[in-house]
Amino acid sequence: MKQIVGVADMKVSNNPGESIITYSLGSCIGLVIYDPAVKVGGILHYMLPDSSIDRQKAVARPYMFADSGIPRLFKTAYQLGAAKQRMRVYVAGGAEILDQQGFFNIGKRNYMALKKMFFKNKVMITRQDVGGNVNRTVRIEIATGDIYVKTSGSGEVKI
Amino acid sequence: MISLQTLVAEVKNLKPIPAVAGQLLAVADQPDSAMADIAKVIQYDPVITAGVLRTCNSAYFGMKHPVESIKDAVNLLGIDQVIEVALVRSGSQVLGGTQKGYGMDEGDMWKYSVSSAVLAKQVSVRLGLKGKNTIFTAALVKDMGKIVLEKYVADAAGKIADLVENQHFSFQEAEKKALGIDHAELGAMIAKMWKFSPRMVNIIRHHHLSDETKIADKQIAAVYLADCLCMMLGNGVGADGLAYRFKDQVMKHLGISAVDMSMIIADFGINMQEVETLLQMA
Numbered sequence: 001m002k003q004i005v006g007v008a009d010m011k012v013s014n015n016p017g018e019s020i021i022t023y024s025l026g027s028c029i030g031l032v033i034y035d036p037a038v039k040v041g042g043i044l045h046y047m048l049p050d051s052s053i054d055r056q057k058a059v060a061r062p063y064m065f066a067d068s069g070i071p072r073l074f075k076t077a078y079q080l081g082a083a084k085q086r087m088r089v090y091v092a093g094g095a096e097i098l099d100q101q102g103f104f105n106i107g108k109r110n111y112m113a114l115k116k117m118f119f120k121n122k123v124m125i126t127r128q129d130v131g132g133n134v135n136r137t138v139r140i141e142i143a144t145g146d147i148y149v150k151t152s153g154s155g156e157v158k159i
Numbered sequence: 160m161i162s163l164q165t166l167v168a169e170v171k172n173l174k175p176i177p178a179v180a181g182q183l184l185a186v187a188d189q190p191d192s193a194m195a196d197i198a199k200v201i202q203y204d205p206v207i208t209a210g211v212l213r214t215c216n217s218a219y220f221g222m223k224h225p226v227e228s229i230k231d232a233v234n235l236l237g238i239d240q241v242i243e244v245a246l247v248r249s250g251s252q253v254l255g256g257t258q259k260g261y262g263m264d265e266g267d268m269w270k271y272s273v274s275s276a277v278l279a280k281q282v283s284v285r286l287g288l289k290g291k292n293t294i295f296t297a298a299l300v301k302d303m304g305k306i307v308l309e310k311y312v313a314d315a316a317g318k319i320a321d322l323v324e325n326q327h328f329s330f331q332e333a334e335k336k337a338l339g340i341d342h343a344e345l346g347a348m349i350a351k352m353w354k355f356s357p358r359m360v361n362i363i364r365h366h367h368l369s370d371e372t373k374i375a376d377k378q379i380a381a382v383y384l385a386d387c388l389c390m391m392l393g394n395g396v397g398a399d400g401l402a403y404r405f406k407d408q409v410m411k412h413l414g415i416s417a418v419d420m421s422m423i424i425a426d427f428g429i430n431m432q433e434v435e436t437l438l439q440m441a
Contacts, residue, residue, distance in 0.1 A: 153262025153398025
């Protein structure tokens with residue numbers, strides 16, 4: 001079965017029959033985590049770096065923001081038996097429009113917000129496919145932890 | 160290079176946007192237009208009327224009693240909502256389908272168009288711009304040049320990819336270089352042949368703001384900004400991805416800060432249900 005993660009959404013699973021997919025990451029980030037020992041994996045698809053712009057929205061839709069969404073992704077995986085030290089971490093998205101700079105570059109800011117949180121919490125990124133001007137779709141198979149990325153206009157590639 | 164005659168012949172073969180959309184726009188953004196005028200325009204097009212009534216009676220609007228006429232719909236939902244539904248139904252007939260040359264699967268362009276239109280509406284409301292129905296519609300149909308251009312883009316895919324990836328061209332600049340025309344120019348040509356207003360033709364022509372003298376036009380700038388936001392959000396984006404140019408000056412001119420931009424994105428995240436509802440109308 002395919003579990004779909006919408007925009008500002010998250011899914012975590014330990015069902016080996018499932019794969020989790022999130023479509024069309026532009027400047028948004030798709031954060032994929034997987035613990036191979038217990039076969040628990042999940043994807044978070046967040047839109048913006050920082051919930052301080054609108055606390056109410058962060059309460060209503062915590063997966064919209066990096067700072068409110070990322071801790072929930074990890075905690076949900078821990079509840080299913082995953083452990084931080086075993087976690088594989090894959091990051092996709094954070095694309096930018098040509099010449100998009102500074103604070104307007106939300107793709108880069110989305111990625112920097114994640115890096116900052118990971119640095120503080122000692123989380124290492126295993127692999128990543130971020131930045132550039134492309135649109136990405138990312139999928140993980142829970143049974144194997146295999147991750148696939150599709151860029152608009154080309155086929156799906158296993159990474 | 161594609162000859163103009165070839166393109167004109169292709170545009171003539173397209174199924175046009177129903178005439179009701181143009182008539183509706185002609186009255187909708189007049190400050191003194193009456194509800195009755197607008198209802199009159201819609202009700203003479205049976206397909207659009209049926210579509211509007213079906214949408215108004217969908218679970219999303221949660222009506223207690225069935226909406227049976229355009230007049231009822233206007234009274235219950237308000238004029239803006241009914242205009243929007245009518246415009247979206249008109250557009251869906253042209254913008255559905257696949258555009259393989261742009262790496263767009265079935266429904267991708269339609270999803271992108273509706274998302275852009277909803278974002279454009281948010282931008283025009285936030286900035287209190289005049290002509291919000293024109294802005295909404297221009298954002299909805301701005302990429303219709305891609306419908307005709309897609310097979311030429313497919314034929315020139317290698318050259319376009321090389322220009323974008325290795326020579327720092329935007330996708331639109333690469334179209335122009337490889338084919339002699341880009342999708343914004345061709346979209347404007349289609350709009351002209353379909354007798355859209357000169358205003359609409361102008362917005363479609365300049366929606367990527369390759370001509371920077373157009374930045375002062377707030378309606379063009381709003382459609383441009385909505386398009387940028389839509390690319391960033393990724394809904395229905397094709398192989399051209401985000402390979403267009405971002406212009407800081409537009410943000411300054413519109414008075415949009417990076418925080419405003421984030422707020423519009425956050426609002427869109429909350430209002431995605433609206434996009435889903437509009438998409439189901441197709």
